[in-house]
Amino acid sequence: MASNDNLRDNIEELKPTHYLESRMALIILNSPIPDLEYFRRLYDHASLRICADGGANRLYDLLLKQYGESKWIDGLRAMPPDLIHGDLDSLHDTVRKRYEQIGVQVTQDTDQYSTDFGKAINQVIERMPTVQTILVAGSLGGRVDQGIGLLHELYREQKLRHPRVRFWFFSEASVSTLLNTGATGVHTPVDEGLITRNIGILPLYGPATISTKGLEWDVEDWRTEIGGQVSTSNHIVADHITISTDNQVLFTVERAA
Numbered sequence: 001m002a003s004n005d006n007l008r009d010n011i012e013e014l015k016p017t018h019y020l021e022s023r024m025a026l027i028i029l030n031s032p033i034p035d036l037e038y039f040r041r042l043y044d045h046a047s048l049r050i051c052a053d054g055g056a057n058r059l060y061d062l063l064l065k066q067y068g069e070s071k072w073i074d075g076l077r078a079m080p081p082d083l084i085h086g087d088l089d090s091l092h093d094t095v096r097k098r099y100e101q102i103g104v105q106v107t108q109d110t111d112q113y114s115t116d117f118g119k120a121i122n123q124v125i126e127r128m129p130t131v132q133t134i135l136v137a138g139s140l141g142g143r144v145d146q147g148i149g150l151l152h153e154l155y156r157e158q159k160l161r162h163p164r165v166r167f168w169f170f171s172e173a174s175v176s177t178l179l180n181t182g183a184t185g186v187h188t189p190v191d192e193g194l195i196t197r198n199i200g201i202l203p204l205y206g207p208a209t210i211s212t213k214g215l216e217w218d219v220e221d222w223r224t225e226i227g228g229q230v231s232t233s234n235h236i237v238a239d240h241i242t243i244s245t246d247n248q249v250l251f252t253v254e255r256a257a
Contacts, residue, residue, distance in 0.1 A: 025124045025131050028081065029117060029138030029150075030054030030090055033062045034172055038255075042135050042170060043079050048128050052116040053086025055138075060095045076102050083107065085123050086116035117153055121162070131165055139171045151250065154178055155205050159248055176252040183244040188214070188236045188253070198254040201231040205248045214241030224249075 026046035030053060033039050039062065043049060051059055059081065067075030076098060084091065084099060084106045096106055109119045117136075124131055140147045150169070158167050158178050169176040175195065190197055201210060207225035212218045216235035224230055236253070243251065 023128075023130050023132035024048075024135065025050070025128055025133070026135045026137065027052055027117065027120045027124065028055035028059055029136060030058060031137075031139035031142070032172070033058050033137060036062060036066055038170075039137060040079070042137055046135055048124060048131075049079075049081045049083075050120045050123055051081045051084045052120040053084070053088055054090030054116070056081065056084045056099060057090065057092050057095050060092075060098070072098060073102060076104075080104055083123060083127075085109065086119050087112070090116075115149070115153065117150065118157070121157055125162065125165075133166050133168065136167060136169045138169065140169060140174070140176065151204060154250075155248065159205075170255075172255075174252045174254055176250060179243055179245055179249050179251045181246055181248065183242055184251075185240060185242050186251070187240050189239060190236055191239075193256050195236075196254040196256055197235040197237070199234050199236060200250075200252045201234070201243060201245075202250040202252065203230065203247070204250050208245045208247035208249050210246075210249065211244040212241065214238035 024046050025048040026042055028049065028051045059079070060076065063075035063078060064072055067078070080099070080102060081104060084096070084104060086108070087110055088096075088106070088108045091106075100106055111119070114122075121134065124134060138150070140150055154167055154169070155178060158165060159180075163180075167177060179201075188195065199215070201212070201224070203224045203226060207223060207228075209221055209223050210231070211220045211222065212231075214237060216237050217231075219231070222229070222231075243249075
């Protein structure tokens with residue numbers, strides 16, 4: 001079954017209103033948020049925003065850096081989350097108190113067999129049953145175990161638990177998503193300054209046979225696997241590319257600086 005996704009739609013064009021009517025949510029992970037304007041795009045185009053535990057610290061730091069300590073209320077009200085949720089072992093006391101003071105709900109889930117990311121996904125599904133796209137502001141860098149853990153959860157959540165939902169990871173350097181089997185078309189507006197030409201198609205979840213159109217080094221029925229051939233550092237040469245695969249692969253494209 002063919003599917004079509006538009007990278008620009010996910011960060012530029014869609015403008016949902018109320019989260020009960022919308023199909024896009026944002027999860028903010030416990031990773032630095034270096035770019036206010038880039039984050040604002042994600043925030044503005046989601047109608048349900050959830051901080052996963054310490055993600056609230058990161059959003060708080062970003063806003064206070066912009067507004068200053070003396071105007072912290074204005075800063076937090078500028079882009080408030082709808083919910084702060086997790087086991088709350090990372091949430092700073094001051095951050096919690098100040099968010100609660102402006103009316104942000106804080107809830108706790110003490111289950112130690114799920115991560116804060118997984119807990120936040122459950123809240124999105126519960127509060128927005130029609131969700132189709134979940135944007136994730138976080139990092140696949142830093143600690144290797146945490147980065148691999150996120151990729152594991154991406155596979156589990158999209159393939160096994162919520163196959164109708166598309167997850168997009170927005171890190172400090174890349175935009176990444178899991179491509180399902182079949183053909184996926186992706187709009188890639190390099191000339192608009194959102195992304196660069198650099199992409200990778202990574203067989204992290206088992207061997208795959210892929211075909212591509214729109215890349216500098218296109219392939220046809222090309223087998224890729226960890227320990228064998230892997231498509232890294234390929235280049236986009238068209239405004240729209242197509243990737244066909246017989247197994248889930250990770251698609252990643254470099255963010256423009």
